Amino acid sequence: MTGPKPGQASVYETDEPVLYERRGAVALISLNRPRYANAQNAQLTYALDAAFARAGADDAVGAIILRGEGKHFCSGHDISSPGDDSDVRRDDRRSLWWDHSTKPGAEFLYAREQEVYLGMCRRWRDLPKPTLAAVQGACIAGGLMLAWVCDLIVASDDAYFVDPVLRMGVPGVEYFAHAFEMHPRIAREFLFMGEPIDARRAYQLGMVNRVTASEDLDAVALSMATRIAQAPRLAAALAKLAFNHLEDLSGKRSGMDAVFHMHHLAHAHNQLSGGKPFQERPNAAPTAAGLKPG
């Protein structure tokens, strides 16, 4: 890892890791760490949560687009940039889990991931306004979580999706929606092989709604979101609740709870046997874009 060493302060390259604007009835929320392919550090995660909250509270907003600045949507959780702030205390936690930064053993990562990965993703998935992810370039590991919490996904033709973390000793990302995003047979292949699937295959699998040319991605996303935003607010919210509820009746929420603990058994095993929550092996993850997923 090339991020800050223990005891070293993280260095942020921007004060605005998330950008927010409104166009008509659509809120555009943009991940804004293009230098690091929009890797998710806590700074970005809390800014993203604030942006979703702002869009949810604004009566003029009927639909929300989540997009990324630069060539890539998101390279995953930040485990390698100078802005890796995973050991920093936050006093603006959104769940009731306590501060992780001073906790020993497995408690450190468990409390942290309850808050910033599982907890945040569920908050965003439950936001009662329609959300649409516009994905270009890399969508790796933690990046999948951001796309998957959205109601619709539009991908540019250069987009690719991959969860390579099995090779790092962890059974998939924390928000374990794989078998809901694609047929379980294909989801097994996706996770066991750890190979990227391109936008066209993701479309064939039903994981994305539309594939566009790169230069059309923002316009197509805005056009769809603008149309969606015309629906009556409460009806749209109830339609979203209906889908989420049906998925949860099918086991999405309770299954994810169970898998989260398997995920943390793996983190604890890796910590005990190798000193780090991930196994680091040469070529452990695809680096097609020179990216480090997390």
Ligand code: ZN
């Ligand atoms: Zn984890």
